[in-house]
Amino acid sequence: MSWSRHGRDGDEGRGKGRRSYHHGNLREALIEAALDLIAAKGPAGFTVAEAARSAGVSPAAPYRHFRDRDALMADVARQGFERFEAFLKTAWADGRPDSFTALGNVGRAYLAFARTEPAYYSAMFEAGVPLDEHPELREAGDRSFAIVRKACEQLSETLPKDERPPALMMALHIWSLSHGIASLFARGDAGLRKLPMSPEDLLEAAVLIYLQGLGLGRP
Amino acid sequence: MSWSRHGRDGDEGRGKGRRSYHHGNLREALIEAALDLIAAKGPAGFTVAEAARSAGVSPAAPYRHFRDRDALMADVARQGFERFEAFLKTAWADGRPDSFTALGNVGRAYLAFARTEPAYYSAMFEAGVPLDEHPELREAGDRSFAIVRKACEQLSETLPKDERPPALMMALHIWSLSHGIASLFARGDAGLRKLPMSPEDLLEAAVLIYLQGLGLGRP
DNA sequence: CAGCTCATGTGAACAGCTTTTACATAAGGC
DNA sequence: GCCTTATGTAAAAGCTGTTCACATGAGCTG
Structure with a gap:
């Protein structure tokens, strides 16, 4: 809340109590x-x-500062994707302690982000910002997706070469599942459907079953 | 487009060429x-x-006719859920020819609806109508979900009693997956992400792998 | 058929929004 | 110290959602 305006301090930040003509930030x-x-x-x-x-x-x-309302919304979403990427990257932790566990952490992080930052999540996925008119948004989204893709690649490579599922497909599946659960059950708190278990447990169970189906059961 | 106004016909339907005071429909x-x-x-x-x-x-x-803008949107969504339910029910076809095949048909129908009726789908899932203030919407959505639940129940029952996965969880997983794929890759045509395969194929593969993981491989 | 009632339409109005335009101010380089 | 330029303001046009008093006419009642 204290945007500080070029380092000078004073009693700004109280709504309209601004003194200088220029805002500064x-x-x-x-x-x-x-x-x-x-x-x-x-x-x-x-x-x-x-x-x-x-x-x-x-x-x-x-x-x-912004061409129009959509441009502001798009910038919120872009910033959201950047934080999202960093958040997922931290959860992935370079595949430690092992790629199986780490992928589970990525899934939990996905839901945690949707829950703790519903405003970012809304702007990123539900605001209807046209990706074609904001290519930087698509790129930011792709960078987030790349984390999941990387995780799937590494997990896939724990199998012998001729049994490995395509990592891109795996990543799309897990992303879709996470996004589906997040937008149906785990965003903010208003107007959402009730669930007999936590979204995190629901996702974890789904991923475990899915990986089992790929021959990637717990090591 | 020809709303007919109490059966009388004339040259209405050309925008503002309405004669009578009351619209009729x-x-x-x-x-x-x-x-x-x-x-x-x-x-x-x-x-x-x-x-x-x-x-x-x-x-x-x-x-x-409508209390406010949201009420109109909610009615669009409600009508959408009704059509959705009918659509899924047709695809399920009482589990014929077998519950495995029929569940696949339900998945395809889910995506087909999102693609061919993007307006309904938007109103149902992306318009942000608060479910708490429109309980009839939640109920309509629940009725659609019940179809998927029923399908999962019946498929689950093809297994011996002590190996059956909980049908509610299965249904939540498959619904989330379908919704995730639909909203990321298969709604309308504008501002969506590209995919190296059709959304239908992506979903079908995911469901097959998932069912495999549950011990429900093709019969 | 006359007349009453009620559902459904109109027009005018208010407040709030987005966005543009001309103008005001101050920060920083020469 | 001046001039350019970035960043602010005020006012306005043209939307929007929503409400109000009033108009219309469909259908019942007698």
Whole structure:
């Protein structure tokens, strides 16, 4: 919340208590405000005007930093994918202690991200930002996917060469499963379906069964 | 498109060429207009005003039939779930020729619906209609899910009693997988990710591997 | 058929949103 | 110290959702 404005400190950060004409860090302040709004009212409830208000600037100011509403949303999503990638990478931990366990950790991390950062997750997957008009978004998404792909590759290679399933397909399956569970049962808290078990357990069971079917049972 | 207005015919249906004061079938005309708009511009692009315009009535008229924008969207989604249920039920075909094959047909039907009715699918899963405020929506969704559950039950029962996986869990897994693939790769045509295989093949492979893992390989 | 009632439409209005335009301000390099 | 340029404002146009009082006419009741 303390965006600091070029290092000078003062009593800013209290909503409209801004003194200088220039904000100093409006771009990030807007993204942060957008995140709060999306978390509170869903991706459709986010408005440029309210983000501007919450950053203490006029409704026109955001357009110095973003072409339009979609561009702001796309930037939120891009930032989300970057954090997502880092989060998954940490969970994967270069395949330690073993690729089987590590892949399970990636799955849990996927759901944990959807649950603890529902605003990012919404912007990334549910805001309907057209990927064709925001190629940087697609690339950021691909980088996240690459982690899962890498994990599947490494796990697949624990099998003898002629029994290895195609890693790309595995990755697509596990990604789809995780995304399905996340968007049906594990995003935020509003308007979601109830479940007789935790989403994490549901995903873990599915992955175990799936890997069993590939001949990749627990080592 | 020819809503017929109490059976009388004339040259209506040409946009604003309506003669009588009362529309006669506004409710359904609005739902149809909403579907077209959602299909064309996504769930966020749909506006009550434009739906009213396309039905040839004033912007206030829709509020005689729907409490607000969300209520209209929820009704579209409800209708979508009803068609979805019927569609899945047909694909299931009471488990013929055998429950294994029939479950595969249900999966294909799931994706086919998402692809051929992207507007319904959007309204059902991506519009962010709060389920708590529209219980009839949740119930309609549950009825669709029940088909998948039934299919899993019947397939599970082809195994000896002590080897049967819990049908509810199976159904959740397969539903999540289908939904994940549908929303990542198989809805409409805009802004989606490319795939090295058809979504149908991707899903079929996943389900086969999953069932294999449960000890439910092809009979 | 006359008349009443009620569902369903209209028009006008308000508030809020997105986005553009012309103008204001200040930061930083010459 | 001045000039350029990035970044802010105010005002406006054209949308939107939604509500209000009022208009219309379909169908029942007598």
